[in-house]
Amino acid sequence: MAEKPEPVKVLYCPTCSLPAEYCEFGSDFEKCKPWLIKNAPELYPDLLKEADEKEAERVSEQLHSVGISSIGADGSASSVQSGETSSSKQEEVKRLPGGKIKKKVRQEVVIEKVVRNKRKSITIIKGLELFGIKLSDASKKLGKKFATGASVVKGPTEKEQIDVQGDIAYDIVEFITETWPDVPETAIYFIEDGKKVPAA
Template sequence: MAEKPEAVKVLYCGVCGLPAEYCEFGPEFEKCKPWLIQNAPDVYPDLIKESGGNEVDKVSDQMQSTSISAGGSSTSQPEEVKRLPGGKVKKKDKKEVIIEKVVRNKRKCITTVKGLELFGVKLSDASKKLGKKFATGASVVKGPTEKEQIDVQGDIAYDIVDFITDTWADVPETSIFFIEDGKKVPAA
């Protein structure tokens, strides 16, 4: 029987998440250099020559100081960046309210409101207020992405913006968007 080949062990960068050999092609090579000098000196020997050897001492001091501060209860900790496979930085989810008008049966419309819960608005209370204000039926339903949204009967897309900003002061008008022809358009 043939022997099984041994698994290849890959060293991943602690900064960008890419394999150490590919850090130079990643988005943050300058930030990766200190980590590479300390943990993978054989991968980039030119980095050690560039720094003249002094960088290794600086990096080790820096790494120790960050591990000490992380171990203690430090209040000034930088936010951890969420990374996707391949080292790409995941964008933070923006707080935005999306209003979309859906036409059904030629003349009937439903206006959907998504994202109000991101501003601390309770959707059941919001649907009641919308139903009373516009004298229509309004309900909280699960949308196609399994997130809850408010469906309001009728075409009230443009009137609803003023009502949202007046009723809930936490929702700025700059964070309200319409979906028109498949494109996101700011309401302001």
């Protein structure tokens, strides 16, 4: 007579309610990670390694904040000058994955006139959002002021910009500085013959 097989015990995640081995396919894997590390580390060994690296990083940051740069094999701690610590922290912030240095985004509004079909002009305005201006509101105001169509679209670099029908470059600087006083005239530029020219 065949022996009755033992029922399989399934470990369910309390966060996403899926079996633990399917958590990575759930809606929010990040929230499941702490529970998985504690209760099912054998299913996700990479998570354990990631957690160890984060812990090591956290400890080194704490040491930096109190002025200790490293702990030697003999247990002696070497200290760092506070000036060095802050500069190294600033350097860490600016670096992107792969060691590339992140460029600080300059707050500027760029206005470009594009002629389509040899007749139609479109004035493109980029960078208003850097001054805390909601682009949808700005496009409505521009459309109303110049009695034309204005819409928020994604540009070639996937950044949002405002496209205004017609050539409104002649009045646009004055309108921007009057409507949004946070935008200084010195931060507005025109694109002329492929070159950036200050509006002021």
